[in-house]
Amino acid sequence: MNLKLKALKKSLWVYHVSAGSCNNCDIEILDLLTPRFDVERFGIILAASPRHADVLLCTGIVNKKCVERVKEVYEQTPKPCVVVAVGSCACSGGIFRDGYQMAGPLDKIIPVHVYIPGCPPKPEAIIAGIVKFLKELK
Amino acid sequence: MNMIYFFAWFIFSFIVLSIIGLLVWWIDRKITARVQWRVGPPWYQNFADFIKLTGKEVLIPEGSNKFIFVFAPILSVIASTICGSIILFVLMNSFGFGGDLILFVYLLTIPSLSIILGGSASGNILASVGISRELKLLLSYELPFICGIIIPALKANSTTSLIEILKFQQINGSNILSFSGIIGFVIILIASIGKLGLVPFDLSEAETEIAGGSLIEYSGILLGFYKLSKAILFVVVPLFIVILYLGGTQITGFGSFLIFVLKYLIVVILITLIRNTNPRLRIDQALKFFWGWLTLIGIIGILITLMEF
Numbered sequence: 001m002n003l004k005l006k007a008l009k010k011s012l013w014v015y016h017v018s019a020g021s022c023n024n025c026d027i028e029i030l031d032l033l034t035p036r037f038d039v040e041r042f043g044i045i046l047a048a049s050p051r052h053a054d055v056l057l058c059t060g061i062v063n064k065k066c067v068e069r070v071k072e073v074y075e076q077t078p079k080p081c082v083v084v085a086v087g088s089c090a091c092s093g094g095i096f097r098d099g100y101q102m103a104g105p106l107d108k109i110i111p112v113h114v115y116i117p118g119c120p121p122k123p124e125a126i127i128a129g130i131v132k133f134l135k136e137l138k
Numbered sequence: 139m140n141m142i143y144f145f146a147w148f149i150f151s152f153i154v155l156s157i158i159g160l161l162v163w164w165i166d167r168k169i170t171a172r173v174q175w176r177v178g179p180p181w182y183q184n185f186a187d188f189i190k191l192t193g194k195e196v197l198i199p200e201g202s203n204k205f206i207f208v209f210a211p212i213l214s215v216i217a218s219t220i221c222g223s224i225i226l227f228v229l230m231n232s233f234g235f236g237g238d239l240i241l242f243v244y245l246l247t248i249p250s251l252s253i254i255l256g257g258s259a260s261g262n263i264l265a266s267v268g269i270s271r272e273l274k275l276l277l278s279y280e281l282p283f284i285c286g287i288i289i290p291a292l293k294a295n296s297t298t299s300l301i302e303i304l305k306f307q308q309i310n311g312s313n314i315l316s317f318s319g320i321i322g323f324v325i326i327l328i329a330s331i332g333k334l335g336l337v338p339f340d341l342s343e344a345e346t347e348i349a350g351g352s353l354i355e356y357s358g359i360l361l362g363f364y365k366l367s368k369a370i371l372f373v374v375v376p377l378f379i380v381i382l383y384l385g386g387t388q389i390t391g392f393g394s395f396l397i398f399v400l401k402y403l404i405v406v407i408l409i410t411l412i413r414n415t416n417p418r419l420r421i422d423q424a425l426k427f428f429w430g431w432l433t434l435i436g437i438i439g440i441l442i443t444l445m446e447f
Contacts, residue, residue, distance in 0.1 A: 004193030010186035038176040040167075043183055048350035051197060051357040054190070078195035078357040 008054060008080065009134050011043040015053030015077070019070050020101070021060025024120040025087035029057060032123040039127065050076045055130075061089045062109050063101040074110045082133070084114040086126060091115045151223035152215075159369030160184040165403075166372070166410045173414045184369065191362030199355050203259040210256030211356070211363035217248035218370040225377050228300045239291060239298045242378070243284065246333065249367050250276045253342065256364075257352030268351025271421050272342035278428035279332035279339070285436025286326030289318055290382045292443045300381055312385035321439035323383045325432055327408060330375045332428070335368070337413040341421050376405040 018026055032039060033046055047053045050073050062070055074083070083106070088094035090106045097105075106112050116129040163184050171178025198204055224242055250272060257269040290313045291297060294306035313319040332339040343351045353364055384401045419427065 004189060007186040007189035008193065011183065011190045035174045035176045038171070038178075040171060040179050041177045043179055043186060049354045051355055052350065052353075052361060054194075076197070078197050080194070 005137070009137060012055045012082070012130070013045055013047040013053050014055045014057055015047050015050045015073075017056050017058045017070060017073055019058055019060045019066040019090070019106070020063035021087065021089060025059035025089075028120045028123055028126065029059070029086065032126055037123050037127065042127075042131070044130075051078065053077050053081065055082045055084060057084050057086055058090050058106050058112075059086045061093055061096045061099070061101070062103050062106055064103045065101075067103045067109055070106075070109055082114065083110055083112045084116065084130065084133075085112045086116050087121060088117050088119045091117050094119060147227070148219065148223055151226050152219045154226070155219060155222040155370045155373050156366055159366075159371075159373045160188065162372050162406055163369050165406065169407065169410045170414055173411070184365075188362050188365060191365070192359050194358040196358035196360055197355075199260055199262070202261045202355070206255055206259035207355075208360065210252040210259065211360045211367070213255070214249045214252035214367040215363050215370070217245050217252065218367045218374060221245045222370055222374045222377075224300075225374055225381070228304065228381065229377070235299065237298045238300050239287065239303075242300070243287060246371075246375075246378075247276065247280070249371060250333070252367075253352050253364070256356065257354075260352075260355035262355050264348045264350075265352050265354050267348050268342045268354070272352055274421055274425060275332055275339060275342060278425045279329045282325050282428055282432040282436050283329035283333065285433060285440060286322045286329060287382065289313075289322035289436075289439050289443050292440065293318075304381060304385075307385040312383065314383045314385075318439050318442040319383060321435060321442070323379070325436050325439065326379055326382065327405070328412075328432060329428070330379060331409055331412060332424070333375055334371055334409070336409065338416040338419055339424055340418060341424065372406070376402055376409065379405050 016026070016029055031037065039045075044055075050056070054077075056074065056077060058070070060066075074081075085091050085106045089096060093102060093105050096102055103109070114129055114133045116126055118125055121129075161181070161184075164179065164181050167183065168178040198207060221242060224238055224245075228238075254269045254272055254276075257265040257272070290303050293313055293316075294303045297303060297306075307313055314323050331337075335343060341351075343353060348354075353361065356364065380398070380401050384405070
């Protein structure tokens, strides 16, 4: 197996993109980074800038104002990077799918690798989703 | 012949320092995790981080000065490695030259200066806020840092050579055992936290306010170079304090080597605990703290040293 890929799996730096969410998923992501769940044992830490990030945790329906910003953040992230859609809204649109501001679920805008449904998903669910993805990644 | 010898020494110390530095940085992260009641990362975490960064894409922002943007992180690694090779030379070969203390202090400012260079070359607004803070911080912590260096230099009969300071302590006992030594140790410990850019004084990289500050535009291996130079400084600065105040040791056998490692780890753990129990200061508070109290105490310490306590 490739050494760099192995290292990437052991050290994911996360950048949190909020594309018009209702803040529930964002609160769960904040919970994820507290000492109780301690994702640093998997090497996951929060990065301050998309330039440092390997993972984009995207929440919320992507509304029309956010489309350009989400694309820009995706382009600013150095590849290889992983995009994770957190919450029902980012996966499919959720209860806002018929809303006038809806510009599509996230995978219409940028390629998405992991879907974590739930409204909001528990921190355990987010950890389980990312760990499952890392096992599949080759 | 001499040139080749020094170059080989440089490469050797680069490899040794980066391995030790990344390991010590893990100790720092692990202690942080335990203080916060967490489990913490595994021991190879920093190696994984660095190898991952070598495999990432390097993005050079539009409108930046490309040469300085690429050159600054490399300069940072080179300068910190030269500092480390001087320290290793002093410790292992017991060789030094007059004035290497002054050279060392000069070289130690270059990693901070290269962060300022790289940040200003990237052309980002948040980076410019970061570099203005880094510049003010550099000006403020240098004064107490130099106070902390003058005290052991004065004790060892006004020398500017690291090896003389070591020899003086081997004859007369460690500097920290005297009253002025304790003052100087506390001052240089706090100033070196500013030098390493750790939490009470990490304003230039403040992640929660200015999103990584001066490093905001760096990605891939260039960011890795900054991390590496920080890891090397994590070895160099505590070793410098050990040499100045805790007497280094002449490494003669396994026992003395163990005592030496223990002294080094005590300094690292002190720095880590200070960083874990303090919030970040504002830049004006940091400036007042360094130029007010710490420099005042430093000058008192120098006066006490001159009165030979």
